[in-house]
Amino acid sequence: MGRSQSSPDVPASSSNSVSAPVSAPIPRIDFTYKRPTEKVKLRHYFYDAFGPYPIAGGAILGAVDQADKAPPEWGQGAEAYGERAGSDFGIALITTTTRYALAEAFQEDTLYYRCECTGAFRRLNHSLLSTVTARHGDDGRRRLSLPAIIAPYVGTMAAVYGWYPNRYGARDGLRMGNYTLLAFAGINIAREFLYGGPHTLFGHRNRPSSP
Numbered sequence: 001m002g003r004s005q006s007s008p009d010v011p012a013s014s015s016n017s018v019s020a021p022v023s024a025p026i027p028r029i030d031f032t033y034k035r036p037t038e039k040v041k042l043r044h045y046f047y048d049a050f051g052p053y054p055i056a057g058g059a060i061l062g063a064v065d066q067a068d069k070a071p072p073e074w075g076q077g078a079e080a081y082g083e084r085a086g087s088d089f090g091i092a093l094i095t096t097t098t099r100y101a102l103a104e105a106f107q108e109d110t111l112y113y114r115c116e117c118t119g120a121f122r123r124l125n126h127s128l129l130s131t132v133t134a135r136h137g138d139d140g141r142r143r144l145s146l147p148a149i150i151a152p153y154v155g156t157m158a159a160v161y162g163w164y165p166n167r168y169g170a171r172d173g174l175r176m177g178n179y180t181l182l183a184f185a186g187i188n189i190a191r192e193f194l195y196g197g198p199h200t201l202f203g204h205r206n207r208p209s210s211p
Helices: 038-050 052-068 078-106 120-129 146-162 170-193
Strands: 133-136 141-144
Touching: 038 052, 038 078, 052 078, 052 170, 078 146, 078 170, 120 170, 133 146, 146 170
Parallel strands: none
Antiparallel strands: 133 141
C-alpha cells in the first residue's frame, strides 16, 4: 500500500499528461490553372451547344424577332415563332461549333471560368472580357481571342446565306453578328452570377480577392 502511493513531490508521468488540442489547418483553395483535356473539352462543347443557355437564348431571341417581325417574310403565329426560335438556336449552334473548332486550331481554351475575384462590378467586367478573350498556354494566360470574335459572324452569315430570305446579304450578317456577340456576353453574365455549368472552376464561397 505504501509503495503504490506516489509522492506529491514526484512529477506526473508524461504518459498521463493531457496535451492541448491542436486546431486543424484551414484548407486552402488551389487556384492553379489546369489545361482541360480533350474529353473535358468535348463534354463542355455539348453543354455549350445543347445545354440550357442556348435553348433559353433561342427562345428569348425568337420572341424578340417575333415582336420585331424579323424577317417579315416568315409571318406571325406559333409556326413563325418556332421558325425564328429554331433559326436563333441554329445560329448559336454554328457559332459555338466554329469557336471550339477554331480554338482547337489556335490552341485556345474556350471554357468559361468564373472570376477569382469578389464584388459585382469586377465579376461583371470579367464576364464581359471573357466574351472576346481566351486562355492560352499551360499557365492559362488570357489574351484577345480571334475565334471568339469571328465565330458569331460565321453563325449569322450561315443563316443569311442558308435559310434567310434572298434579300438578306453580308451587311445583314454583320449586323446580326453584333447582336449575337452581345447575346453571348449576356450568357457569360448568367454563367458568372447564376450557374457556370460543368466547367465552373471555383465557387464564390470563401474566395479571396484576386490581385
